[in-house]
Amino acid sequence: MENWITRGVAAICACGSIALFWTFxxxxxxxxxxxxxGSLSGVEWQVLGVPLLIGLAVTWGALHILAIADRAGRPRLYRVICVALAIASVLAVLSGMAWTGERIALARP
Structure with missing residues (x-):
């Protein structure tokens, strides 16, 4: 039961990190x-850097929490989840870019 609670907390953290990557x-x-x-202003660097750095930190935390439950007992499952989270993070960034691109396309006459 404790492992399921730990996995649940890790999943909540992973969802938060994916949301931060989408925002990025x-x-x-x-x-x-x-x-x-190459020519971003200081404000733009902050707007990009905050969700990226916090997203990386939250992902790192989610993987550490997950490691408590599964790294020793189920190393293969742990590695699969790590790869899946990395793929989901990249897809979240691409999805966020696509969402904004769609809004830009709709706003132009």
Missing amino acids: GVFLAVPWRENRM
């Missing part, structure tokens, strides 16, 4: 489309 993708879309990633 939302804010990354505009400078990426305009090809000005």
Whole structure:
């Protein structure tokens, strides 16, 4: 029972990290489309950096919490979940970028 509670907490943290990566993708879309990633202002760096860094920290925390439940007892499952979380994080960034891109396309006449 304790392992399921630990896995549940890790899943909640993982969902939060995916939401932060989606937010990162939302804010990354505009400078990426305009090809000005090398000339971002200080505010834009903050807007991009905060969800990225906090998302990485929350993902790291989720994996550490999950390791308490599964790393020793089920190492293969733990590795599969790590890879799945990495893939989900990348897809969340791409999804956020697509969401913003769609809004930009709809706003232009």
